[in-house]
Amino acid sequence: MRAETFGRDLWIGWLGVITVLVGWQVIDMLGIFDAATVPGPIDVIDLALERGPLDDLRTHAYASLRRVIIGFTMGAIPAILLGIATGWYRWLGKILWSPIELLRPIPPLAWIPFALIWFGLGENSKIFIILLTAFFPVITNTYKGMISIDPQLIRAAQTMGLKGLRLLWRVAIPAALPDIAVGMRIGLSLSFGALMAAEILAAEEGLGAMIWRARDTGGGVGIIVYGIILIGALNLTIDYLFNQYVLKRQLRWHFSEDAN
């Protein structure tokens, strides 16, 4: 039953995708817009095959992915640890959350100038931006998860003799895990957006740099569109993988009721 609806959904979905592509191509062939400014899907594919050699693309995509993975890991791990610590020890939360609340509303990208001052033009400044982007959603969600644990859960565990760090490790953290995972997913997706801006502002390599430089290298709008689609696809793939393997598989016990 579920497989069947899934198959039908997929089919209708493809219909939508194809309609959009065909519509785009038709608009292009009607010649309302200049093909150089508004290339059709076939033009984009042609251009991609011709001007976007795979080696080049691999370098850019690799540079971007590497930054996201390193930056995200470096942001998420301290965020999870701090989120758990501030949620578990109330006094620590009271002290640490005021500076966090002060920094949290600042869009991470606004730190780019400081990142350049502190870390120079190299790889580290971009990683720093990703780190910041990932840090805040993860710590906020982890903290929220920690302070909204059902108190009965804690009391039940205490009645059975668990206390201290064992209580934290065996009961509190597992109870907060779904929130942590949601925070990570938000952070991951925001990281991608932030990276694009960072690469446009200050990078030689990476997908953001590739599309920004397309104007100078004569690639034109076709390359930009190609790059945008690639970035979207990459972001979607990562989000999908995270959703499938972390949220649905590892945390199946929590998310099972809204699996579809």
Next chain:
Amino acid sequence: MRFSNLTPTGIASRLIDLLIGIVTLVAIGALWEYLVQNGHLNPYFFPPPTEIADELEKITTVGFPRGVTIFSHIQATVLRILKGYAMAAVLGIPIGLFVGSRQFLDRAVMPVVTFARSVATISLLPLMVAWFGVGELSRVLLVFYGCFWVIMTNSAFAVKTIHPQYIQAAETLGASKTQIFFQVMLPASLPRIFSGMKVALGLAFLYIVAVELINAEEGLGSLIWEARTFYRSDTMMVGLFMLSIFGFALAQGLDLLEKVLLPWAESLEEIER
């Protein structure tokens, strides 16, 4: 949840929390100042609070660049956000409601929408510049794009997840189609729409700063970027500080607005996301 606790002890403990927060911030500021004054930190890398305060005063009176005060920067940023955001809400809510209430349309459109949502909004900037030039239009359109999908998908989702019993009950009681729409479906989906608009406003703020960093003459983002080219780290800090206050006020204001306008939203908070 935080506001429901308005007993005298609740207020007292909140005041104490606030006090602890202020003391912590003052302590960090004092330490920072001390480390810079005694040469442990480079004032260019870490402009101390006193310098930032001086600079804040200068920006409000003289302005940076000269003649452009902080108020005109804030105004430029706010206007851009409002234009893009209003456009996204005006188009996104009706389209979302429509798509969400037609099952076939919803299924056909969602893959495309999901993809459009995953496209990093900032990556559209080169395209916008190629199509609409470097002017105000491409900046506003970028904010529009970023907000539109969030508002639209949330509105569509809002309609889809209305409990069918609400509608059945209204039908049994003899309500007409328009009555069902305005008196059952709309109120039931408003909290969800509002939460989409809340997320979208945060994103609008994020995108506009990015756009202003990359290309703009006025606005908080361009203030920070401009300051960098003149090696004015204290001015950059003022910009960040302003963004922090602005972002905080925005979030708090929206939370408050939601509590006032949609008091029934509380119970729906569980289905957030």
